[in-house]
Amino acid sequence: xxxxxxxxxxxxxxxxxxxxxxxxxxxxxxxxxxxxxxxxxxxxxxxxxxxxxxxxxxxxxxxxxxxxxxxxxxxxxxxxxxxxxxxxxxxxxxxxxxxxxxxxxxxxxxx
Amino acid sequence: xxxxxxxxxxxxxxxxxxxxxxxxxxxxxxxxxxxxxxxxxxxxxxxxxxxxxxxxxxxxxxxxxxxxxxxxxxxxxxxxxxxxxxxxxxxxxxxxxxxxxxxxxxxxxxxxx
Numbered sequence: 001x002x003x004x005x006x007x008x009x010x011x012x013x014x015x016x017x018x019x020x021x022x023x024x025x026x027x028x029x030x031x032x033x034x035x036x037x038x039x040x041x042x043x044x045x046x047x048x049x050x051x052x053x054x055x056x057x058x059x060x061x062x063x064x065x066x067x068x069x070x071x072x073x074x075x076x077x078x079x080x081x082x083x084x085x086x087x088x089x090x091x092x093x094x095x096x097x098x099x100x101x102x103x104x105x106x107x108x109x110x111x
Numbered sequence: 112x113x114x115x116x117x118x119x120x121x122x123x124x125x126x127x128x129x130x131x132x133x134x135x136x137x138x139x140x141x142x143x144x145x146x147x148x149x150x151x152x153x154x155x156x157x158x159x160x161x162x163x164x165x166x167x168x169x170x171x172x173x174x175x176x177x178x179x180x181x182x183x184x185x186x187x188x189x190x191x192x193x194x195x196x197x198x199x200x201x202x203x204x205x206x207x208x209x210x211x212x213x214x215x216x217x218x219x220x221x222x223x224x
Contacts, residue, residue: 044201098156
């Protein structure tokens, strides 16, 4: 089955800096890659996603890139703000049509 | 615009008991997936239902079962509860299934004592 690895597990940046979170997947048939943000005690919130026919997607300060050959995808957050502090999860959908999540990255944006 | 709803919010059960969790998807969505999230980990896939049929099952024991109703709402049942079943149970709603956007409900926090 699909296996998703996520790095780093924790990330601390200063306000205004950029943050990058990286994920790798194992199933070459995976074709949908969402990213979720989860604040403490709240539900995971879909923030951006990308499909395998696209190499990059951007939404304001958030962007996701996908390298199908290397089987990895990354989340980029620019101009980070304190409200970006949360746990971020990457996920992939393989042949089984289910979401397999990474282990999460705790992002802390300091003033 | 109502989002995904789940009930109850919190639940405390004793080992060996049975529990039923409920989920109502976003209006117009026909697929519901269930996930278990243990503290500090990512959600783990349990079931996916689409048009009342099971479309996927994760690596969970037969104590876990689910169903989807004609109105697309869903129930997750867990029998013979173990301490290790303590977790946040999340329901996700999507239009047609796993390869499309999934939106999560607030979850049910289950504590097994």
